[in-house]
Each structure stands twice: as structure tokens, then as C-alpha cells.
Amino acid sequence: MHTIYKQCAHCGAPIALSPILRPHSPGGTLWSDGYLETSSAEPPLLGKCWACGAIGCLTELPTIESAAPPADEADCGVVPLTLDDYALLLDNLQEISAQFHSYLRIKFWQLNNHRRRGNDDTMPLSDVERTNLTELLRLLGEEDANRLLKVEILRQLQEFEDARMVLNTILSDMVNGAFDEQYGPLVARLRQSIAEGDARLLRINGV
Numbered sequence: 001m002h003t004i005y006k007q008c009a010h011c012g013a014p015i016a017l018s019p020i021l022r023p024h025s026p027g028g029t030l031w032s033d034g035y036l037e038t039s040s041a042e043p044p045l046l047g048k049c050w051a052c053g054a055i056g057c058l059t060e061l062p063t064i065e066s067a068a069p070p071a072d073e074a075d076c077g078v079v080p081l082t083l084d085d086y087a088l089l090l091d092n093l094q095e096i097s098a099q100f101h102s103y104l105r106i107k108f109w110q111l112n113n114h115r116r117r118g119n120d121d122t123m124p125l126s127d128v129e130r131t132n133l134t135e136l137l138r139l140l141g142e143e144d145a146n147r148l149l150k151v152e153i154l155r156q157l158q159e160f161e162d163a164r165m166v167l168n169t170i171l172s173d174m175v176n177g178a179f180d181e182q183y184g185p186l187v188a189r190l191r192q193s194i195a196e197g198d199a200r201l202l203r204i205n206g207v
């Protein structure tokens with residue numbers, strides 16, 4: 001697969017991107033916050049220019065069609081955003097297109113949870129994390145995956161009654177074949193954790 005070069009909107013530097021469309025790699029580890037650990041990570045939606053540090057939407061930057069690859073390809077890859085970058089963006093949301101708000105909040109949630117994956121899963125949510133989750137809850141629609149995220153957010157916020165109510169709508173849709181069956185294992189784990197009053201981040205499958 002060829003590397004794609006995007007042009008930084010700020011300084012014009014070519015930014016090397018792995019192809020956006022790549023086969024889904026099986027065998028990753030799925031976590032209850034939707035974070036999927038795989039050997040070939042999905043390219044991010046937002047990234048930083050290696051040359052000037054400007055943050056841009058990587059899918060919207062113009063592709064450089066004919067440009068010769070820069071001499072040292074290894075040095076011009078997209079720089080992933082850090083937790084601090086996401087925190088800063090969330091502090092300035094009014095300057096950012098609304099279409100990215102839920103993405104930013106999900107990323108901020110998942111990056112914070114990295115401290116809990118395989119480490120201390122009893123670490124309580126900070127106030128900033130709680131605020132982020134409460135705001136994210138309002139942004140999520142009714143698609144199957146989003147409804148599951150709502151259950152998970154409510155569970156992590158320890159609002160178990162509300163979590164159970166949303167989960168029950170999913171369970172009845174599953175009976176009617178109106179909910180994607182591939183989420184079955186995740187639904188079962190969430191149901192069990194809610195019944196146990198357990199708000200910890202869960203590893204759903206994988207090694």
C-alpha cells in the first residue's frame with residue numbers, strides 16, 4: 001500500500017499518512033469504552049503537522065498527488081495528538097467544528113483510560129473526565145454502537161439505574177433482531193457488570 005501525502009493547511013509541508021482504508025485486523029483487544037488495541041492502529045481523524053505543529057483534520061487536508069516523497073519519509077509522518085492536546089482542544093471547543101466534538105470527547109475518554117488498561121482499573125474518574133463523559137452522553141445518537149457507549153458511560157459514572165434502562169432497550173431490540181448481533185459479548189459483559197454495581201473499565205476480549 002502506498003503512503004499518501006497530505007498538505008498541511010498551515011505551513012504546506014507534506015504529511016505522510018498510512019492509507020485511511022485498510023482491512024480490519026482481527027485479533028485486537030476490545031475494551032468496554034470502545035477502544036480497540038490492534039497491531040495496525042487506525043489512522044486518527046485529527047493529527048499534528050510534524051513541521052509546524054498545526055492540528056488539522058487529516059481526511060480533509062488536500063492530498064498531494066504528484067509530489068515526490070520527501071527525502072526522509074520517516075521524518076514526516078503525522079504526529080499523534082497527546083492527552084494534553086485533546087484537553088486543550090476541549091477547552092476551545094467553540095473554535096472547532098461541531099462534527100468533531102464527539103470524536104474529541106471519545107478520544108479524551110479513551111486516552112485517559114489508557115492509565116487503567118492493564119494497570120489500576122480501580123482509579124476513580126477525575127472531575128474533568130466526569131464532565132467530559134456527561135457532555136459526550138448528550139452528543140451520542142441512537143446508532144447501535146452509540147447506544148452501547150451510552151450504557152458504558154452511565155456505568156462508568158456509576159449511574160447504574162440509567163445504564164440499565166438504556167441496556168434494556170438494547171436487550172429487547174436484540175430479541176427482535178433489531179440490534180447488531182456482533183455486540184452480543186459486549187452487551188453480556190455490560191449487563192453483568194451493571195448487575196454487580198461494577199464501574200471499572202472492562203477488557204471484553206483479546207489477549
Ligand SMILES: [Zn+2]
Binds near residue numbers: 012013050052
Ligand atoms: Zn504544518
